[in-house]
Amino acid sequence: MKSAAREHNNFREDVLGRANVEDTPELLHYYDELDRLNTAALWTVANKIEPWFPQSSSEPVIWRYRDLREHVLRSVDLVSPEKAGRRVVYLNNPGRQDVAAAVGWLYSGLQVMHPGELASAHAHSASALRFIMEGSGAYTIVDGHKMTLGANDFVLTPNGTWHEHGVSEDGTPCIWQDGLDIPLMNALEANFYVVHPDLQQAVTHPVDDSTATWGGTGLVPADDKWTHAYSPLLKYEWAPTYEALSNYAKVTDGSPYDGVLMNYVNPKTGGPVMQTIGASMQMLRPGEHTKAHRHTGSYIYQVAKGKGYSIINGKRFDWQERDIFCVPSWMLHEHANASESEDACLFCFNDLPVMKSLGLYREEALKENGGHQPILD
Numbered sequence: 001m002k003s004a005a006r007e008h009n010n011f012r013e014d015v016l017g018r019a020n021v022e023d024t025p026e027l028l029h030y031y032d033e034l035d036r037l038n039t040a041a042l043w044t045v046a047n048k049i050e051p052w053f054p055q056s057s058s059e060p061v062i063w064r065y066r067d068l069r070e071h072v073l074r075s076v077d078l079v080s081p082e083k084a085g086r087r088v089v090y091l092n093n094p095g096r097q098d099v100a101a102a103v104g105w106l107y108s109g110l111q112v113m114h115p116g117e118l119a120s121a122h123a124h125s126a127s128a129l130r131f132i133m134e135g136s137g138a139y140t141i142v143d144g145h146k147m148t149l150g151a152n153d154f155v156l157t158p159n160g161t162w163h164e165h166g167v168s169e170d171g172t173p174c175i176w177q178d179g180l181d182i183p184l185m186n187a188l189e190a191n192f193y194v195v196h197p198d199l200q201q202a203v204t205h206p207v208d209d210s211t212a213t214w215g216g217t218g219l220v221p222a223d224d225k226w227t228h229a230y231s232p233l234l235k236y237e238w239a240p241t242y243e244a245l246s247n248y249a250k251v252t253d254g255s256p257y258d259g260v261l262m263n264y265v266n267p268k269t270g271g272p273v274m275q276t277i278g279a280s281m282q283m284l285r286p287g288e289h290t291k292a293h294r295h296t297g298s299y300i301y302q303v304a305k306g307k308g309y310s311i312i313n314g315k316r317f318d319w320q321e322r323d324i325f326c327v328p329s330w331m332l333h334e335h336a337n338a339s340e341s342e343d344a345c346l347f348c349f350n351d352l353p354v355m356k357s358l359g360l361y362r363e364e365a366l367k368e369n370g371g372h373q374p375i376l377d
Helices: 004-012 025-036 064-077 181-188 209-214 237-247 352-357
Strands: 088-090 106-114 122-124 128-134 138-142 145-150 154-157 163-167 172-178 194-196 260-263 278-284 292-295 299-307 309-314 315-322 324-327 333-337 344-350 362-365
Touching: 064 088, 064 106, 064 172, 106 163, 122 163, 128 344, 138 292, 145 209, 154 260, 237 260, 237 278, 292 333, 309 324
Parallel strands: none
Antiparallel strands: 088 106, 106 172, 122 194, 128 154, 128 172, 138 145, 138 163, 260 278, 278 344, 292 362, 299 324, 299 344, 309 315, 309 333
């Protein structure tokens, strides 16, 4: 005998998201009457709006840097920062093209600037970050704090802050990844965007004061007066990040699902760097192959070092340095380092702070097949 729950499941199951209700002429007429009143019957969309488990419309995608770099650089000859606002090639997930998202409610793009160029200062509701991919001389100014940037450095431009980006005259062409929660802000109908009235802002603090003040390991200023919800450490440099990962790797077995994983945090709170976007860096030791798990939340990875592959929902994606790939919500994923002698590092930004603050985070490990997914054709 079927259980009551199983009977209820069968009642709701339908590939179109409708309950198991036959469309009679009377029902169709009823639906038309409801539609004229700007209403509808819940049972016609029940599975679509209340699925049994998260069913992301995003697809796992890898954007290979060797394929994109030429196109990103070509934009320099086609548009100027002044006319384009921001010279960016954004990553468009096939399942999220309607909202210009790379995965879930997260946006990502590759921005390029040449020496001597400076984009106008602006502010917006979306939280943003930059991860430097190549070049020298890049800098960002956030509310008067100027930060110089090098490869694999990670910088914040939190929501509501004035910020602008540029490359010094003696620098080289620079490319970085932008990460924002623009799609989330638009979904919440809470997005604002404004250009600085003077187009550029004044630098009102010593250059790189953020790391000088807040970058000391375990140390914070005694006269701390920081009152913002986002991290006062606006720049997270690659060298100390890699050193921290390497040191931690010597004293831990790491996570069976993520290897040696460390989160970028707000040094004041120990929490995420921004209220809606979290970030991490993880190391896969030589030959390491993690087990598969899945969780709510959307993740965008950029390969900071090494080469390997990830299996996402049964599909293998091979990656190398500077490639970017995404893991949609509730999709099984595992990572492997292809080298037997060198470590690999993955930078990641995600919407985990949103999931956790709303009580929506769930995680589940794959128990079958030794914790590894079969690769599907």
